[in-house]
Amino acid sequence: MMRARFWGTRGSLPVALTAAGVRLKLLAALRAARGRPLATESDLERVLASLPFAESGTYGGHSSCVQIETGGFDYFVCDMGSGLRPFGHAAMAQRSAGAGQTFHIFLSHLHWDHIMGLPFFVPAFVPGNRVRVYGCHDRLEAALLRQQEQPSFPVDFSIFGAKIEFVRLEPDRAYEIDGVKVTPMLQRHGGDSYGYRFEAQGKAVVYSTDSEHPLEQPGHTARFVEFFRDADLVIFDAMYSLADAVSIKADWGHSSNIVGVELCQMAGAKHLCLFHHEPVFDDAAIDAVLAETRRLEEITRGAKRLRVSAAYDGLEIGL
Ligand SMILES: [Zn+2]
Numbered sequence: 320m321m322r323a324r325f326w327g328t329r330g331s332l333p334v335a336l337t338a339a340g341v342r343l344k345l346l347a348a349l350r351a352a353r354g355r356p357l358a359t360e361s362d363l364e365r366v367l368a369s370l371p372f373a374e375s376g377t378y379g380g381h382s383s384c385v386q387i388e389t390g391g392f393d394y395f396v397c398d399m400g401s402g403l404r405p406f407g408h409a410a411m412a413q414r415s416a417g418a419g420q421t422f423h424i425f426l427s428h429l430h431w432d433h434i435m436g437l438p439f440f441v442p443a444f445v446p447g448n449r450v451r452v453y454g455c456h457d458r459l460e461a462a463l464l465r466q467q468e469q470p471s472f473p474v475d476f477s478i479f480g481a482k483i484e485f486v487r488l489e490p491d492r493a494y495e496i497d498g499v500k501v502t503p504m505l506q507r508h509g510g511d512s513y514g515y516r517f518e519a520q521g522k523a524v525v526y527s528t529d530s531e532h533p534l535e536q537p538g539h540t541a542r543f544v545e546f547f548r549d550a551d552l553v554i555f556d557a558m559y560s561l562a563d564a565v566s567i568k569a570d571w572g573h574s575s576n577i578v579g580v581e582l583c584q585m586a587g588a589k590h591l592c593l594f595h596h597e598p599v600f601d602d603a604a605i606d607a608v609l610a611e612t613r614r615l616e617e618i619t620r621g622a623k624r625l626r627v628s629a630a631y632d633g634l635e636i637g638l
């Protein structure tokens with residue numbers, strides 16, 4: 320069985336829930352509790368269950384990092400945003416000695432929000448571990464070394480005790496890595512970005528973030544429909560609403576929930592997961608985008624239903 324675990328889902332910049340945000344959630348919970356029985360723990364659980372996710376939970380604030388469980392022994396990870404740090408702690412806790420683990424990390428691109436987690440990735444400090452960083456950019460290694468140079472960061476790249484290797488991939492070629500077929504594809508984004516399609520055990524997961532989709536180019540659309548074809552899960556850059564995507568932010572290198580539905584429907588994909596959330600959006604705003612996207616899917620549905628969810632830090636989707 321394949322499974323996606325989301326460790327960082329926010330775009331551009333990590334954000335934290337504020338005191339004012341916590342207060343709003345508490346008020347909502349107290350309001351929902353009015354006049355209801357509250358004597359037992361299950362009474363309390365019932366009140367919480369009656370709240371929308373924006374009030375009982377939070378989408379979270381780490382920048383891009385998604386773990387793909389493939390059924391194999393090694394770890395597969397997409398991007399090294401600030402979510403890489405909690406992922407690293409979980410990986411350390413999972414194996415008793417903490418040593419002898421292999422991490423295959425696939426980078427969409429080298430923008431800061433996708434690499435900033437590496438200096439805080441504890442498994443990279445452990446001798447005996449292997450960290451293999453895959454990507455299609457020329458300056459893969461240089462960008463990561465530079466991130467940890469003075470005066471930007473106090474600790475040099477040579478501090479890592481694990482064996483760190485860089486693997487350059489070519490787009491549109493399928494690679495076999497620890498029993499998983501991995502295919503990168505070029506995407507439209509400032510300085511280029513790459514999506515990845517992972518296939519194992521008859522399942523397919525596509526990770527496609529920081530990707531702009533020019534609606535007026537049929538060749539571009541056809542390429543992505545093929546890339547998403549029959550995928551069990553598409554993790555999709557839905558940073559903007561359509562109004563944003565076709566107006567002022569047209570050339571900012573991101574996409575919208577609307578385009579995600581269109582491409583997934585054309586491709587016959589089963590599940591669209593909205594990802595790389597706009598840092599300005601609070602939980603209520605992301606809930607609203609999700610509700611709007613589900614409505615759109617319903618009214619445009621063909622023969623096949625497309626499931627739609629919005630990624631949050633801690634979400635797991637089993638396939
Ligand atoms: Zn980004």
Ligand SMILES: [Zn+2]
Pocket residue numbers: 428430508529
């Ligand atoms: Zn970017």
